Amino acid sequence: MSTPDVPFSFEITHTKGRARAGVMQTPHGPVETPIFMPVGTLASVKSLDQQDILSTQAEIILANTYHLYLRPGTETLQQFGGVHEFMGWNRPILTDSGGFQVLSLGTQAASKLARVGEEGVTFRSHIDGSKHHFSPTTSIEIQQAIGADIIMAFDEAMSDGLAYKKARASIDRTTRWAAESVDAWEARNRLSAYGKYQALFGIIQGGMDESLRTASAAAIAALPFDGIALGGETIGYNQAGTPQVLDWLQPALQAEERPVYAMGLGRDPIDLLTVVTRGVDMFDCVGPTRLARNGSLYSGELQEKKGGKEDVAFISEFPQGRIRIGSATFTHDKRVLDENCDCHTCSHGYSRAYLHHLYKTRELSYYRLASIHNVRFMVRLSKQLREWICR
Ligand SMILES: [Zn+2]
Numbered sequence: 001m002s003t004p005d006v007p008f009s010f011e012i013t014h015t016k017g018r019a020r021a022g023v024m025q026t027p028h029g030p031v032e033t034p035i036f037m038p039v040g041t042l043a044s045v046k047s048l049d050q051q052d053i054l055s056t057q058a059e060i061i062l063a064n065t066y067h068l069y070l071r072p073g074t075e076t077l078q079q080f081g082g083v084h085e086f087m088g089w090n091r092p093i094l095t096d097s098g099g100f101q102v103l104s105l106g107t108q109a110a111s112k113l114a115r116v117g118e119e120g121v122t123f124r125s126h127i128d129g130s131k132h133h134f135s136p137t138t139s140i141e142i143q144q145a146i147g148a149d150i151i152m153a154f155d156e157a158m159s160d161g162l163a164y165k166k167a168r169a170s171i172d173r174t175t176r177w178a179a180e181s182v183d184a185w186e187a188r189n190r191l192s193a194y195g196k197y198q199a200l201f202g203i204i205q206g207g208m209d210e211s212l213r214t215a216s217a218a219a220i221a222a223l224p225f226d227g228i229a230l231g232g233e234t235i236g237y238n239q240a241g242t243p244q245v246l247d248w249l250q251p252a253l254q255a256e257e258r259p260v261y262a263m264g265l266g267r268d269p270i271d272l273l274t275v276v277t278r279g280v281d282m283f284d285c286v287g288p289t290r291l292a293r294n295g296s297l298y299s300g301e302l303q304e305k306k307g308g309k310e311d312v313a314f315i316s317e318f319p320q321g322r323i324r325i326g327s328a329t330f331t332h333d334k335r336v337l338d339e340n341c342d343c344h345t346c347s348h349g350y351s352r353a354y355l356h357h358l359y360k361t362r363e364l365s366y367y368r369l370a371s372i373h374n375v376r377f378m379v380r381l382s383k384q385l386r387e388w389i390c391r
Contacts, residue, residue, distance in 0.1 A: 008149070008199035008226050010259045010281075014390045017311075018250065018279040021389040024259055026092040026149035027196040028084065031059045033259065034276045034385055036266050036378040037094060037284040042067050043087040045375070046289050047367035050089050055344050056376040057383075060092040060149075062284045065142055066101035069132075070125050074145040082147025082194050094150040094284070096263070097139045097181075097203075100157040100231070116156060118173065136177040140184035140200075147192040150227065153181035155203040158232045160241065162207055171212050174205045175219040182223050199226035201261060208234055208241050210248045217252045227282075228253075229261040236265035236285060239274075246278040253279045267291070269298055269314045269321045269381055276385045277312070288378050292370035295359050296322040298377040299338040302384045312388055314381075323352070325370070330356040343376035345369040 007025075010033075014021040024031040038045045038053065039062045045053055053061060063083055068074075072086075080086040083093060102114050102123040114123040120135030134142075139154035155174045158167060185200045192198050202220040206213035220228060230249075234241040242265065246253065253260055259281045265271055267287030275283060288298070300316025314321060323330075323337060333352035337345065345355075350369060358366035 007197045010227070010257070012257065016389045016391075017277065018254060019277050019385070019389045020279055020281060021386045022259070022281060024281075026060075026199065028090060028092045028149050029059075031092055032383075032386060033281040034272075034382050034389075035059055035282055036272065036288075036382040037062050037282060038289065038375045038378075039064075039284055039286045040087075041286070042071065043083055045371070046293070047371045048289075048375070050087065052344070052368065052372055053089070053375070056372060056379050058091075058375060058379050060094060060282075061089065062094050062096065063146065063148065064098070064101060065095045065139065065146060066098035066105075066134075068095070068146055069098065069142050070127055074142055077147070078145055078193060082145075082192065084147065092150070093148040095143050095146050095148040095152065097143070097152040097154040098134050099139070099152075099155045100263075102134055103157050116173075118176075120154070120177075121156075136180035137184040140181050144188055144191075144193045144198065147194050147196065148198065149196075150199045150201060151185075152229065153178045153200060153202045153225070155205060155231060158205045158207045160207045160233050160238065164209070167207055167209060167212055171205055171216050171219075174203070174216065178202045178220055178223055178225075182225070201225055201227035201229045201259075203229045203231040203263070204249070205232050206245075207232055208238070208244070213245055213248050214252070217249050221252060221256070225258065227259040227261055228256055229263050230280075231263045235262050236267065236271065236283075239271075242271075243274050243278060246275065246280070250278070266378055269300060269316070269377070272378065272381050272385060273302075273312055273314055276382070276389075283382075288374035289371045291322065292374040293367055295324055295326040295370075297325050297337050297355070297370055298374055299323050299341075301340055302381060302388070304388070312385070325352065325356050325359050327356075337373055338377070341373065341377060342380070343373045345373040 009025045012022040136154040143151040202225040206216040261282040265283040266285035300321040305311040330352040
C-alpha cells in the first residue's frame with residue numbers, strides 16, 4: 001500500500017489557557033492532538049493485533065529502535081520496505097532513538113551493559129550479550145531503515161539525582177548529539193530509506209534542575225526540528241516533577257508552534273490532564289497495556305471543574321482511577337468495566353465478573369480484552385480533552 005508523499009506539518013487550531021488542540025499531517029495520515037500514543041515496542045502493542053489497535057481509534061503508535069534493531073533487525077525491515085509494511089499498520093508510527101533503552105537496560109543490569117562516550121553509547125544486547133554502538137548518526141540511520149513517520153534525535157536520558165557537573169556535561173552532550181542527529185537527517189534530505197518524509201524531534205533533558213532544563217530547551221529549540229520533546233527520568237515517572245518542569249519551561253513551550261511531546265507519559269488518566277493543561281500535544285506510555293496485564297483497569301470520567309470552564313478534573317470511584325480486577329469484590333459483578341466506555345470489551349458487554357475470572361485463571365483472552373479497554377480509555381480521554389479545548 002502506498003500513500004501520497006506529504007511532508008510533515010502541524011497546525012494549532014484551538015487553545016484554552018495553556019492547552020492546545022491541533023492537527024499534525026504525516027505521510028501516513030493526520031493525527032489530531034492532544035493524542036495518547038500506545039507503545040508497540042517490538043512492532044506489536046502487546047496482546048493486540050492491528051485490527052484491535054484500530055478499534056481503540058489510536059491514530060499513531062510507537063515502536064522502539066533499540067528493540068527493532070536487535071530483533072528482527074533492519075535487514076528484515078528493509079526487505080519489507082519498512083516497519084509499516086512489516087507489521088501491516090498503515091497509519092503513523094513514531095520511533096524513539098534507542099538512547100533511553102541502551103542506557104536504562106544497561107544500568108538496570110548487574111554487569112553494567114552500557115558505556116557512554118562523547119561519540120555515543122557502547123552497549124551489550126540484553127538478549128545475547130553481543131556488543132553494539134549507537135551514535136547520533138547510526139541511530140538516525142537505523143530509524144531511516146525502520147521508516148517511521150516521526151523519528152527522535154539521539155539523546156542521553158538523564159536521571160534526576162545526577163550531580164551538577166555531570167548533569168551539565170550530559171546536557172552539553174545531548175545538545176551536540178542533537179546537532180549531529182540533524183546533520184544525519186539532512187544528509188538524506190529528511191527522507192526514510194523508502195523515500196518518505198520523516199519528521200525529526202529534538203529532546204529536552206535537564207532532570208529536575210531549572211537552569212539546565214531552560215538551557216537545554218533553548219539549545220533544542222534553536223535547531224530545525226519538526227517537534228520538541230521532553231525526556232528523562234522525571235517525565236511521566238515523577239508525579240510532582242513533571243508539572244514542575246513544564247511550568248519552568250512555560251514561556252518557551254507556549255511560544256512553540258511545533259508539536260510538544262512528553263516522552264513516556266500516560267500511566268494514569270490524571271497524567272493526561274496534568275500535561276495537556278500545560279500545553280503538551282503528544283504522549284506515550286507502556287503503562288496502560290502493562291497495567292492491564294497486571295490487573296489494573298481504568299475507570300472514571302473527565303469533568304469540568306465547578307465555577308470555571310478553564311479547568312478539568314478526572315473523577316473516579318476507584319483509587320488512581322484503577323479497578324483491581326483480581327479483587328474478590330468483582331466475583332459476581334455483572335457491570336462492564338466502565339459504563340461510559342465504548343471499547344470493544346465494554347460495548348460487547350463483558351462483565352467485571354467474567355474479566356475477574358479470566359484474570360484469575362490466566363486465560364489468554366484476558367490480556368487482549370483488558371489491553372483494548374485501557375488503550376481505548378486513554379485514547380478516548382485524550383479526545384475528550386481535545387473536545388474540551390475546542391469548546
Ligand atoms: Zn472499555
